[in-house]
Amino acid sequence: MIDSMSGIRTRRRQPGGGDMxxxxxxxxxxxxxxxxxAATKSGVSIAYYVEALVQQLVAxxxxxxxxxxxxxxxxxxxxxxxEAPISAA
Structure with missing residues (x-):
């Protein structure tokens, strides 16, 4: 299908199946x-660290x-x- 072959991807699938x-x-x-x-010490990527931090704060x-x-x-x-009229050039 051509629609699924778009060169621009705005969403990725998370390993658990959710959209990213x-x-x-x-x-x-x-x-x-x-x-x-903090991400390095946790052994994860910056993206994963930020995602997990947001989820933790919300929880x-x-x-x-x-x-x-x-x-x-x-x-x-x-x-x-x-007092400040605008004139066309």
Whole structure:
């Protein structure tokens, strides 16, 4: 079947039979090293470690914890739209 032969794969099968999707994130070098070291010490991949960590936190707390925003905005810019007309070039 042509549909199953697509060159773009967005889901993979987990060894247990469940679907897996790609999760990407940019983190600090320190955070990356901490996760990499924990995964290495556990004898698993970073992907498996993150998956297991999420499952463990959800099992213990019912959900992932909410965290504060990384950079709270301290002030707002007071711009009056009427005083700043937009003209076509």
């Amino acid at each position: 999707v790609l999760l990407q994130a940019r983190v600090s070098p320190t955070a990356h090293e901490i996760v990499k070291d 213990e707390h019912g959900a992932l914890p909410q965290i504060p925003r990384p950079r709270p905005q301290k002030e707002t810019l007071d711009i009056d739209i009427e």
